[in-house]
Amino acid sequence: MPNKKQFLFGITRDLHYLCAHIIKYNINQTNNHMATVRLKKGFDIQLLGAITNSGIANADQPKSVAVVPDDFHGIIPRMEKKEGEHVVAGEPLYHDKNYEAIKVVAPVSGTVQEVRRGERRHIDAIVITPDGGTDAVTLDVNRDAEQVLLESGLWVMMRQRPYDVVPAPGIRPRDVFVTAFDSAPLAPDLAVVLGDKSKYIAKGVEVLAGLTDGKVYIGVREGQNLDVPGAVVTTFAGPHPAGNVGVQAANVKPVNKGDVVWTMDIVTVARIGELFSTGKVSHDTIVAVTGEMVQQPRYVKSVMGADLETVLKNELTNVVLSRIINGNVLTGVKTEVTQWLRAPYRHITIIPENNKPDEFMGWASLCPSRFSIYRTFTTWLGSLKKPVSFDCRIKGGERAIVRTGEYDAMLPMDIYGEFLIKAIISGDIDKMEQLGIYEVAPEDFALAEFADTSKLELQRIVREGLDRLRAEMS
Numbered sequence: 333m334p335n336k337k338q339f340l341f342g343i344t345r346d347l348h349y350l351c352a353h354i355i356k357y358n359i360n361q362t363n364n365h366m367a368t369v370r371l372k373k374g375f376d377i378q379l380l381g382a383i384t385n386s387g388i389a390n391a392d393q394p395k396s397v398a399v400v401p402d403d404f405h406g407i408i409p410r411m412e413k414k415e416g417e418h419v420v421a422g423e424p425l426y427h428d429k430n431y432e433a434i435k436v437v438a439p440v441s442g443t444v445q446e447v448r449r450g451e452r453r454h455i456d457a458i459v460i461t462p463d464g465g466t467d468a469v470t471l472d473v474n475r476d477a478e479q480v481l482l483e484s485g486l487w488v489m490m491r492q493r494p495y496d497v498v499p500a501p502g503i504r505p506r507d508v509f510v511t512a513f514d515s516a517p518l519a520p521d522l523a524v525v526l527g528d529k530s531k532y533i534a535k536g537v538e539v540l541a542g543l544t545d546g547k548v549y550i551g552v553r554e555g556q557n558l559d560v561p562g563a564v565v566t567t568f569a570g571p572h573p574a575g576n577v578g579v580q581a582a583n584v585k586p587v588n589k590g591d592v593v594w595t596m597d598i599v600t601v602a603r604i605g606e607l608f609s610t611g612k613v614s615h616d617t618i619v620a621v622t623g624e625m626v627q628q629p630r631y632v633k634s635v636m637g638a639d640l641e642t643v644l645k646n647e648l649t650n651v652v653l654s655r656i657i658n659g660n661v662l663t664g665v666k667t668e669v670t671q672w673l674r675a676p677y678r679h680i681t682i683i684p685e686n687n688k689p690d691e692f693m694g695w696a697s698l699c700p701s702r703f704s705i706y707r708t709f710t711t712w713l714g715s716l717k718k719p720v721s722f723d724c725r726i727k728g729g730e731r732a733i734v735r736t737g738e739y740d741a742m743l744p745m746d747i748y749g750e751f752l753i754k755a756i757i758s759g760d761i762d763k764m765e766q767l768g769i770y771e772v773a774p775e776d777f778a779l780a781e782f783a784d785t786s787k788l789e790l791q792r793i794v795r796e797g798l799d800r801l802r803a804e805m806s
Contacts, residue, residue, distance in 0.1 A: 368554065369583050371570030373744040375705055375779060377517040378719045379661065379683070380624035386524045388618060388631045392645065393464060394638035397440045398457040398672040399425055404488040406497025406802075407434060409455050413444050422469030422485065422613050425458050431501050437485035439615035439636045441465040457672070460637075470611045477539050478502075481604065484613045489600045489676070493578065493587050495802045496773035496795075505594045507546035507585060510537075510563075512598040513553040515575030516660035518681055520620030522598055523556075524631055525678045527618055532605030533598065537563045539608050540594075540601065550598070551580035570744065578776045582745040587771035599678065619673060621647055623682035624721060625654040638673050640680075648682065655724045657681040662778035663791070684723040705783060730787045739790075742780040747772065749780060753790060756797030761804060764797060773798075 401409045408429035413419055419438040428434040442462040450456045473480050481487045482501060492499035499505070513522055523530070540548050541562050552558050554569040566584055568574045577595040587593055607613050615636045622629045626647050634643050640656065648654055648669070657664035658674040661681050665674060673680070703720050739749030747768035755763035774791035781790040 368567045368569055369580075371568060371574050371579070371583070371744040373741055374571035374573055375742060375783070376515070376571040377661075377782070379517050379622075379681075380719045380721050381622050381626055381629050381682075382518055382719065383520070383620055383622055383629045383631065386521065386631065388524070388527070388633050391632050391634040391638065391643050394440075394462060394635060394642045396445065396639045396672070397442070397460045397462055397635060397637040398639075399436060399439070399460075399637055400457050400672070400674055401426070401436070401455050403675045404436060404498050406495070407436070407488065409436070411447065411455075411458075413438075413458075415444050415447055417444050418442070419444060419460065420465070420467040420469060421615060422471075424483075424485070426455075428498075433479070433482045433501055434487055434498065435483055435485055436488055437469070437613070441467045468612050471607070473608045473611055477542055477608070480607070481539075484607055486600070486604055486607060486613060489596065489603070491595045491773070493581070493593050493595060493773065494591075494770035495798050496578075497798075497802070499592075499594055503592055505544045505546070506587075506591045507581075508540045508544050508548045508594045508596075509577050509581040509584070510540075510548065510550045510596055510598055510601055511575055511577040511580055512550055512558055513556060513575045514597075514660075514678070515553075515572040516662055516679075517572070518620070518622040518629075518679070519575070519660060520618075520622075520631065520678050522678070525599055525618045525620070526602055527633075529599075529602040529606060529614070532602045532609055533558075534560055534562075534605065535609050536601035536603070536605030537561070539604055544594070549581070549584055551575075551577065551584075573742075573744070573776065573779055576776055578771065578773050579744055582747075582771055586746065589765055589770055591770070597678075617673075617678070619643070619677070620679045621682070622679070625649050625682040625684060634673065636673065636675050640667065640669050640671055640673060643673055643680070644669065644682075653685050654682050655685045657683070661722070662782060663775045684721070686723055686725050706785075726787060728785075728787050731785075733786050733788065736785065738783050738785065739777070739780040742783050743776065745771070745776065749777065753777075753788070753793060756793050759800070761801060764801060769794075769797060769801060 409426040410429050411426045412424050420441045422437050424435040424437050426436050438460060440460060440462045442460045445461045446459040448457045471480055471484055488498050490499055537548050537560050548563045550563045550565045551568050552565055554567050558565055568580060573579050617636050618631050618633045621632050627649055632643055651669055656667045656669055658667045659665060659677040659679055664681060735750055743749045752767040755767055774794045777790040777794050
């Protein structure tokens with residue numbers, strides 16, 4: 333039996349959730365289109381280096397292609413191929429230790445050049461030298477859809493909530509949530525990234541609908557027209573993180589304890605549809621190369637895992653003074669130009685490194701180009717929507733958590749962000765459950781981390797909390 337404090341907490345949370353949907357969000361449901369959800373919380377960061385046209389450049393054939401196991405959280409790799417062995421596109425490179433049916437496959441045909449290992453023999457990357465061949469594995473798709481996805485390697489492109497990990501086989505999700513747009517800084521237009529694969533979206537939704545006991549929900553941006561048979565389409569209006577699939581799920585049908593849902597973006601849905609239409613997995617990809625350190629921000633067509641030297645050929649203005657990020661500036665991964673395009677990302681961002689270490693007056697500078705969302709500087713007298721220049725400085729050190737409501741203002745979900753972070757830091761599993769950890773992922777706290785005056789690594793804290801909880805529950 334819950335005690336009085338727990339009972340009152342539950343009632344308060346339910347009332348807060350109800351009021352949020354009645355007052356803050358404008359939801360009008362019509363047939364298969366669940367109308368509009370208007371989000372008030374969040375913030376759009378405008379950076380220099382946006383793409384101004386939707387033209388697509390073709391990259392040269394990559395010199396090397398790599399698969400990075402860390403891109404597929406929740407999997408412990410066990411190699412099926414050795415250095416020097418030949419592989420064809422779609423052939424398994426390794427499987428998961430706990431679920432052998434989960435395969436990660438080669439994106440190209442070639443030779444396994446190196447299995448690069450780090451500390452404690454952790455596999456950092458599996459490097460393949462492409463041979464330029466077009467050989468690819470063809471699968472029989474006229475059988476159990478789950479088995480086909482597991483063998484194809486597309487299974488690892490999906491994520492499960494709770495825990496934000498690759499889904500466990502054999503568990504039917506309550507629902508499937510798909511985001512059809514990205515609202516992050518300098519984010520690509522996913523309609524451009526889809527290219528000619530948009531014709532496979534309906535087939536992908538059909539396959540996913542057969543794997544869930546609930547519905548397939550697709551979140552679109554206001555003004556974006558997408559009508560897919562068999563899916564419930566919801567329009568989201570508001571600033572970032574409106575494009576986060578977790579935020580969309582929380583405002584349509586939240587994840588509670590005991591629920592399992594799958595999440596992905598519309599590009600993955602199209603890949604699934606193409607697999608079940610052709611029998612083959614396409615590993616071609618279109619990525620947005622953006623940022624003020626790029627000579628000409630544009631879309632580039634290459635292959636998943638391609639080496640960045642090929643993808644970024646002649647694009648960097650200054651390699652030494654540039655920070656290359658796989659993904660966006662909030663959730664991406666710092667990468668060297670000698671490394672590779674990481675599988676989950678549709679985006680490469682290149683911004684200045686710390687090139688002003690001796691700035692006059694430091695944080696106390698009254699320079700009008702200084703940026704702050706809290707009106708600390710004079711930037712707010714102009715327009716916060718005007719593109720600005722950011723480098724990689726943190727501009728401050730880690731300090732104690734101060735309750736200012738910063739997390740809540742950047743997190744359009746029915747959770748108490750500051751209390752959840754404190755519960756994770758203290759390791760209080762009961763509180764973590766009560767405060768909604770099952771419906772969050774690290775990316776949901778990325779904007780709050782940017783705005784946080786305490787300079788805490790919120791994404792890392794949430795990731796460690798999810799991993800700890802998963803280990804306790806297993």
